[in-house]
Amino acid sequence: MKAIVYERYGPPEVLQLREVAKPVPKDDEILIKVCAATAAAGDWRLRKADPFLARLFNGLLRPKKVQILGFELAGMVDSIGSGVTRFKPGDAVYAACGTGFGAYAEYKALPENGAVALMPENLTFEEAATVPVGACTALQFLRKGNVRNGSRVLVYGASGSVGTYAVQLAKHFGAEVTGVCSTSNVELVKTLGADRVIDYTKESIEENGPAFNIIFDTVGKSPFRVCIRRLAPNGFYLNTFLVSPPAMLRGSWFSLTSGKKVQGGSVRETAEDLAYLKELIEAGKVSPIIDRLYPLEQAADAHRYVEQGHKKGNVVLTVRQG
Numbered sequence: 308m309k310a311i312v313y314e315r316y317g318p319p320e321v322l323q324l325r326e327v328a329k330p331v332p333k334d335d336e337i338l339i340k341v342c343a344a345t346a347a348a349g350d351w352r353l354r355k356a357d358p359f360l361a362r363l364f365n366g367l368l369r370p371k372k373v374q375i376l377g378f379e380l381a382g383m384v385d386s387i388g389s390g391v392t393r394f395k396p397g398d399a400v401y402a403a404c405g406t407g408f409g410a411y412a413e414y415k416a417l418p419e420n421g422a423v424a425l426m427p428e429n430l431t432f433e434e435a436a437t438v439p440v441g442a443c444t445a446l447q448f449l450r451k452g453n454v455r456n457g458s459r460v461l462v463y464g465a466s467g468s469v470g471t472y473a474v475q476l477a478k479h480f481g482a483e484v485t486g487v488c489s490t491s492n493v494e495l496v497k498t499l500g501a502d503r504v505i506d507y508t509k510e511s512i513e514e515n516g517p518a519f520n521i522i523f524d525t526v527g528k529s530p531f532r533v534c535i536r537r538l539a540p541n542g543f544y545l546n547t548f549l550v551s552p553p554a555m556l557r558g559s560w561f562s563l564t565s566g567k568k569v570q571g572g573s574v575r576e577t578a579e580d581l582a583y584l585k586e587l588i589e590a591g592k593v594s595p596i597i598d599r600l601y602p603l604e605q606a607a608d609a610h611r612y613v614e615q616g617h618k619k620g621n622v623v624l625t626v627r628q629g
Contacts, residue, residue, distance in 0.1 A: 308326070308327060308328075308329040308412060308413040308414050309324060309325070309326060309327075309412070309413050309603070310324075310325060310326075310327045310375050310411060310412035310413065311323070311324055311325075311375065311376065311377075311411035311412070311603060311604075311606040312325050312327065312374060312375055312411075313354055313370065313374055313376070314369065314370065314374075315369045315370070316354065316355055316356040316369065316370070317354070317355065318355075319351075319354070319606075319607035319608070319610040319611045319614070320607055321354065322354065322376075322606050322607045322610065324603070324604050324606075327375070327412070329413075329414050330414055330415065330416040331416070332386060332387060332388045332391075332416045333388050333416070334388040334389045334390040334391075335388055335390050335391065335418055335419050335420070336387075336388045336391070336416045336417060336418055336419060337384050337386070337387050337388070337391055337394050337400075337416070337417060337419055337423065338384070338385045338386045338387070338414055338415075338416050339380065339382045339383065339384060339385060339400060339402065339414065339415050339416070339417060339423075340382050340383045340384075340385040340413070340414060340627070341380050341381075341382040341410060341412060341413055341414060341415055341626045341627070342380075342381055342382040342383065342432035342433075342436075342625070342626055342627055342628070343380065343381050343382070343431075343432040343433045343435070343436035343623055343624065343625055343626060344377040344379065344380045344381075344410035344411055344436055344603075344623070344624045344626060345377070345378070345379055345410075345436055345437055345440070345441075345468070345621055345622065345623055345624065346601070346606065346609035346610055346612075346613050346622045346623070346624055347378060347379075347440065347441075347468060347613065347621075347622075348468075348613065349378055349440075350376045350377065350378065350610065350613075351610045351613055351614045353365065353374075353376060353408070354376065354610065374408065375408060375409045375410075375411050375412050376408050376409075376410070376411050376606075377404060377408055377409055377410025377411040377412070377415075377624075378403060378404055378405075378408060378410065378439075378440050379401070379402065379403050379404065379410060379436055379437070379438070379439040379440045379441075380401065380402055380404065380410035380415060380436055380439075381399070381400070381401040381402075381426055381430075381432040381433075381435035381436040382399075382400065382415075382432065382626075383396075383397060383398065383399055383400070384396050384397060384398040384400060385414065387419075388419070390419075391419045392419070393419050393420075394419060394423070398425060399425065399426050399432070399435075400423055400424065400425055400426055401423075401424065401426040401435040401436060401438055401439050401581065402415075402417055402421065402422055402423040402424070402439055402581075403421075403422040403439035403440055403443065403576035403581075404417065405421065405422065405576070410436075411603065411606060411624065411626075412626075413626060413627065420578070421578070422439060422443075422575075422576035422577055422578055422580075422581060423578055423581070424578045424581035424582050424585060425582075425585065426438075426585065427584075427585045427588040427589050428589060429588065429589055430588060430595065433597060433600060433623045433625060434595040434597065435595075436623055437468065437595045437596075437597065437620070437621040437623065438472075438581070438584055438588070438595060439576055439581060440468075440576065441468040441469050441471075441472050441621065442472040442476070442584050442593065443574060443576040443577070443580045443581070443584070444469045444472075444525075444547060444574050445469050445470075445472035445473035445476050445523075445525070446472070446476055446580055446583075446584065447574040447575075447580070448469075448473070448523055448545045448547065448570075448574070449473065449476055449477060449480065449521070449523065449545075451543065451545060451570050452520070452521035452523065452543035452545050452568075452570075453521075453543065454476075454477055454480045454482055454520075454521060455480060455481065455482075456480065456481030456482070457481060457482070457483070458477070458480070458481070458482040458483070458520040458521055459482065459483050459485075459517055459518070459519045459520050459521070459539070460477045460482040460483065460484050460485070460519065460520065460521045460522075460523065461484075461485045461486075461487065461512065461519045461521070461522045461523065461537070462474050462477065462484060462485070462486050462487065462501075462523050462525065463487045463512075463522065463523065463524040463525060463526065463528065463529040463534075464487065464488070464524065464525040464526030464528065465486030465487055465488045465492075465496045465499070465501060465504070465525075466486075466488040466489070466492035466495055466496055466619050466620070467525055467526055467618070467620070468618075468620060468621045469525040469547060470486070470488075470525040470526070471495075471496075471499055471595075471596045471619075471620045471621075472593065473523055473525060474486050474496060474499040474500060474501050475499050475500060475592070475593045475594070476587075476593060477521075477523075478499075478500040478501075479587065479592045479593065482521075483502050484500065484501045484502050484503075485501065485502065485503045485504070485505060485519070486499070486501035486503070486504045486505070487504075487505045487507050487512060487529075488504065488505075488506070488507070489506065489507065489508055489617075490506050490508055490509070491617075492619055493506055495596070495619055495620075499596075511533075512529075512530075512533060512534070512537060513533050513536075513537070518537060518538060518539035518540075518542065519537055519538055519539060519542060520538075520539050520542050520543070521542065521543045521545060522534045522537060522538060522542070522543070522544050522545065523545045523546075524544075524545065524546040524547070524548070525547055526547075526548070527546060527547065527548025527549075529546070531544075535565065535567060535569075538567045540566055540567070541566055541567065541568070542567050542568070543567070543568045543569075543570060544567065544568070544569045544570070545570050545571070546569075546570075546571045547571065548571065549569070549570070549571020549572065595620065595621065596619060596620025596621060597620055597621050597622075597623055598618045598619040598620050598621060598622055599612060599618070599622050599623070600622075600623050600624075600625055601622065601623070601624055601625070602624070602625050603624050603625065603626045605624075606624055609622050609624055
């Protein structure tokens with residue numbers, strides 16, 4: 308099968324289209340014929356080993372083996388292992404690949420009990436491929452912040468892959484939402500349902516106003532101390548990039564001493580969350596946002612664009628027509 312691989316860390320040019328062995332599903336696995344995947348920030352960071360700590364589990368000097376990137380996908384079930392009962396060949400599914408990655412390929416084998424679910428019937432494969440990581444991340448972080456009807460939520464990076472879902476999900480839960488983005492994305496964030504949009508090139512979140520119950524930084528660029536000050540008592544500062552030991556230590560200190568909660572870390576995508584999101588999407592409560600589409604063989608171009616940091620929503624790789 309065809310796949311995009313990389314054998315060393317570096318610029319987008321290290322991504323190469325190669326013929327590799329087609330996976331064979333184990334007894335508890337399904338083999339998915341991949342139709343679409345995403346080019347996300349996590350992919351280019353792994354490709355560059357940024358941050359450097361990524362090398363501790365992926366290989367110090369170079370990847371431990373020939374790597375296929377891709378955290379999320381949508382496609383058709385091609386075949387199933389002998390013990391599989393949840394899926395059958397021909398099912399349209401979407402999935403998160405976890406730490407095994409591998410979506411930049413024509414086929415991907417995944418455990419039946421992994422983060423795999425029937426995809427929303429009203430989405431294309433390209434649209435569905437953007438949900439498993441971005442929407443699940445937004446959903447789980449908002450749950451960490453105890454989002455509820457009447458919550459005042461600020462989403463920093465509201466026009467990105469996680470941010471666009473965070474705005475829509477927060478509104479679904481009944482929150483009053485403020486989005487933060489650049490000038491070119493203000494209208495987009497308004498269409499997602501944000502009650503107010505702050506253009507960070509013209510206005511600071513330090514401006515006076517009601518305190519927020521949740522400040523959700525989806526891009527790792529918010530001013531930490533300003534955000535802590537803008538939180539209501541017992542409010543939550545959520546940051547998907549709060550993963551380095553110093554940042555985690557600072558967050559723990561503020562959580563212990565201020566009464567305001569600081570939370571970061573990774574999420575674990577689940578089939579249950581994908582099924583829940585399927586219901587919301589089919590009900591018209593949440594919609595994917597796609598900026599650009601690239602064919603699989605142009606993965607390097609997709610990475611080059613995403614790495615600039617200006618995409619709106621998601622960038623998708625089309626692997627094959629569904």
